[in-house]
Amino acid sequence: MNTSDDLLSRLYDIKGLDRISWWPLAPGWWALLAMAALALIVGGVVYRRRLAYARSWKGDASRAFAALDAQLAQGDVQKAGAALSGLMRRVAMKRYSREECAGLQGQDWLHWLTAKDPAGFNWAEHGQLLVEAPYAPPGHHATAEPFKALIAAARGWIK
Numbered sequence: 001m002n003t004s005d006d007l008l009s010r011l012y013d014i015k016g017l018d019r020i021s022w023w024p025l026a027p028g029w030w031a032l033l034a035m036a037a038l039a040l041i042v043g044g045v046v047y048r049r050r051l052a053y054a055r056s057w058k059g060d061a062s063r064a065f066a067a068l069d070a071q072l073a074q075g076d077v078q079k080a081g082a083a084l085s086g087l088m089r090r091v092a093m094k095r096y097s098r099e100e101c102a103g104l105q106g107q108d109w110l111h112w113l114t115a116k117d118p119a120g121f122n123w124a125e126h127g128q129l130l131v132e133a134p135y136a137p138p139g140h141h142a143t144a145e146p147f148k149a150l151i152a153a154a155r156g157w158i159k
Contacts, residue, residue: 060090061090064083065154067083068080068083069151071083072144072147072148077147081130082134088113088154088157089102092112092113096116105131106131107124109130110124111123114127116157117156119156119157123153126149126150126153130150
C-alpha cells in the first residue's frame with residue numbers, strides 16, 4: 001500500500017487552464033439550430049395552408065361531402081339529395097359568378113352543369129334527382145344508389 005501512496009503523492013493539479021466556454025457554438029449545434037428553424041418554418045407553412053384550405057369553399061365542400069356520406073349511411077336519402085343540390089349551387093356560385101348560375105332551374109341548371117363539368121358527366125341525363133330531391137315528398141327516393149353516383153360525379157366536378 002505504501003507504493004500507491006507514493007504514486008498518489010506525486011500527482012499534482014494542473015493550473016493555468018481556463019474553463020471551456022460554451023460560446024461560440026460547435027458546428028453540430030449550429031446544424032441542429034438550423035434544422036429546428038427549418039422545421040418551424042415548414043410547420044408554419046403547412047399549418048397556414050391547411051387553415052386556408054379549411055376556410056376555403058373547397059374545405060367547406062369536403063366537410064359537406066362527409067356529412068352527405070353520413071346521411072346516406074343512416075338511410076336519410078331525402079335529406080342527402082337536398083343537401084347535395086344545395087352544395088352544388090353554393091359551389092357553382094363560388095367557382096363561377098352568381099349572375100351566371102344563380103337563376104338557373106330545372107333542365108337549364110342540369111345543362112349548365114353538364115357544360116361546366118370537366119369530367120364530362122351528363123348531368124342533364126343522370127342528374128334529374130338533383131333537381132327533384134329538394135321538393136320531393138318524404139320517402140320518394142328510397143334507394144341510395146342513384147345518389148351515390150351523383151355524389152361521386154359531384155366530387156369530380158368540384159375538384
